[in-house]
Amino acid sequence: MPSGDRSFYLRISGLENLVFFGRLCGFNRPQAIRRAWECLKDVDLEEAAKRPVGLYSHGMQKRLSVARALLMDPAVLFVDEATHDLDPEGALRVQRLISASAERGTAVIWATQRLDEIPGFARSVTLLDRGRVRFAGSVPALMAISTVRRYLVQLRSDRARPDKLLSTAQVALGTMGTIEPSYGSAEAYYLVCLADEVALGDALASITASGIRILACREERSGIESAFLRLTGNDPQ
Amino acid sequence: MNRLADQETIARPSRSWAAVREDLAKIPAFFRRDLFVLWSYRVSFFSDWINLIVQVLLFYFLNRLIPPDRLPTYGGRQVSYIEWVTVALVVTTFMQVTLGHLLSTLRQEQLMGTLESLLVTPTAATTIQLGSVTYDLLYVPVRTTLFLVIMSVVFGVDFQLSGLVPTVAILAVFIPCMWGLGLMGAASVITVRRGSGVAGIAVTGLTLASGAYFPIEYLPAWLQELAQYNPIALALEGARQAMLADAGWSVIWPTILKLAPMAVVSLALGMAAFRLALEHERRRGTIGLY
Numbered sequence: 001m002p003s004g005d006r007s008f009y010l011r012i013s014g015l016e017n018l019v020f021f022g023r024l025c026g027f028n029r030p031q032a033i034r035r036a037w038e039c040l041k042d043v044d045l046e047e048a049a050k051r052p053v054g055l056y057s058h059g060m061q062k063r064l065s066v067a068r069a070l071l072m073d074p075a076v077l078f079v080d081e082a083t084h085d086l087d088p089e090g091a092l093r094v095q096r097l098i099s100a101s102a103e104r105g106t107a108v109i110w111a112t113q114r115l116d117e118i119p120g121f122a123r124s125v126t127l128l129d130r131g132r133v134r135f136a137g138s139v140p141a142l143m144a145i146s147t148v149r150r151y152l153v154q155l156r157s158d159r160a161r162p163d164k165l166l167s168t169a170q171v172a173l174g175t176m177g178t179i180e181p182s183y184g185s186a187e188a189y190y191l192v193c194l195a196d197e198v199a200l201g202d203a204l205a206s207i208t209a210s211g212i213r214i215l216a217c218r219e220e221r222s223g224i225e226s227a228f229l230r231l232t233g234n235d236p237q
Numbered sequence: 238m239n240r241l242a243d244q245e246t247i248a249r250p251s252r253s254w255a256a257v258r259e260d261l262a263k264i265p266a267f268f269r270r271d272l273f274v275l276w277s278y279r280v281s282f283f284s285d286w287i288n289l290i291v292q293v294l295l296f297y298f299l300n301r302l303i304p305p306d307r308l309p310t311y312g313g314r315q316v317s318y319i320e321w322v323t324v325a326l327v328v329t330t331f332m333q334v335t336l337g338h339l340l341s342t343l344r345q346e347q348l349m350g351t352l353e354s355l356l357v358t359p360t361a362a363t364t365i366q367l368g369s370v371t372y373d374l375l376y377v378p379v380r381t382t383l384f385l386v387i388m389s390v391v392f393g394v395d396f397q398l399s400g401l402v403p404t405v406a407i408l409a410v411f412i413p414c415m416w417g418l419g420l421m422g423a424a425s426v427i428t429v430r431r432g433s434g435v436a437g438i439a440v441t442g443l444t445l446a447s448g449a450y451f452p453i454e455y456l457p458a459w460l461q462e463l464a465q466y467n468p469i470a471l472a473l474e475g476a477r478q479a480m481l482a483d484a485g486w487s488v489i490w491p492t493i494l495k496l497a498p499m500a501v502v503s504l505a506l507g508m509a510a511f512r513l514a515l516e517h518e519r520r521r522g523t524i525g526l527y
């Protein structure tokens with residue numbers, strides 16, 4: 001399944017495109033038509049089947065691409081960055097289609113640069129960096145490599161003045177880490193960088209003890225992203 | 238490598254005649270695709286015929302300008318310019334299909350991004366090339382027949398009907414010869430992307446030195462010498478002998494015998510070049526580039 005959507009004849013319908021590629025895959029015409037309809041149904045494109053592909057939205061073309069990939073009910077499916085240019089809803093839809101194919105027994109090799117889509121989707125991960133394998137294993141194993149030390153926290157204080165909040169929090173943290181404004185705004189969000197061996201809970205407890213309320217706390221970047229950067233030697237930490 | 242094939246719902250290709258037959262069965266799909274695509278551009282159907290009429294009118298007026306005694310005689314008969322050039326238009330039309338159209342189709346597939354999609358299907362590259370020009374290979378004979386009828390009825394062009402079969406025989410060796418050149422051009426399109434320009438220059442040169450639109454005798458002596466090895470010139474002269482002079486097979490055979498080895502060499506080189514170009518691009522992972 002190619003990454004781009006420039007892989008169909010835009011002047012003819014989705015159905016005709018699938019029948020054509022089905023014929024090239026070895027089906028005779030009646031088989032190709034039957035299979036094309038089945039695949040169009042699978043990707044929810046039945047209603048648009050007879051419209052020229054040029055009139056399809058980007059997401060529809062991508063789903064048509066999935067339908068074409070499924071024509072032969074392949075044993076192995078190579079998917080090249082199928083979601084890189086889709087909105088979250090479209091990306092999720094494509095992922096579900098491919099997952100359904102995988103559940104039916106297809107081995108899916110999914111090439112992506114969108115690391116956030118890997119957890120909960122991929123069974124195993126191979127990380128390539130400049131053509132070299134940097135990691136091969138399960139998703140939890142990949143995430144275990146990351147040592148997240150940077151957290152985005154949302155703070156509020158009823159006692160400390162807003163302009164004193166940062167310095168109060170830093171005093172509370174002491175040698176456990178550093179805190180700095182995030183996203184160029186000192187209003188509510190701060191970036192906490194923990195020193196080695198410091199537990200997140202301890203750091204947060206110290207801040208809370210200084211009278212600052214922690215409204216939210218999350219990793220600055222996902223564990224998988226951190227692992228990726230660490231494995232590729234690009235981890236700023 | 239698919240489960241449907243494992244269940245024998247569809248036949249599995251093997252390196253055999255059956256595989257070739259199975260691949261050839263895909264050709265109608267290309268025809269249907271091109272028919273639908275072309276029909277979606279309805280104007281192009283009519284513009285082709287308008288172009289043809291304009292071309293005929295152009296040569297008709299040139300015919301009035303050029304005295305027949307400036308042209309060679311065929312079977313002792315003085316032919317008019319329009320008779321003489323009509324044969325060239327017929328032959329070069331087939332050349333355009335096998336050479337020009339093959340290149341432009343490939344380039345178009347490259348630009349549209351469909352080339353990669355075609356090449357990942359279990360279809361031989363030769364089948365893809367043949368399929369890409371099938372529509373034209375079927376359309377052009379119909380168009381040519383109508384063209385010849387119009388020329389006969391409207392302009393009184395006098396063709397020898399008995400020369401049609403020998404002309405078809407000449408085309409049967411000429412087309413593969415041009416096909417080979419087309420494949421070489423296609424190889425350059427795949428590797429250097431804009432290679433059709435280079436192929437176009439070569440074909441224009443060959444056509445210029447072929448006696449298609451003016452007699453070879455007006456060319457410099459060295460080009461006249463080279464024309465003896467120019468497949469377009471050979472095919473043109475053979476077709477003119479057949480259609481204008483009603484020359485017998487004894488005159489036509491030498492042309493066919495000269496063109497046949499050229500066709501074999503051209504096809505072999507073309508297929509090898511195309512295969513190498515594809516392998517090269519596959520290895521580099523750049524088939525999708527344009």
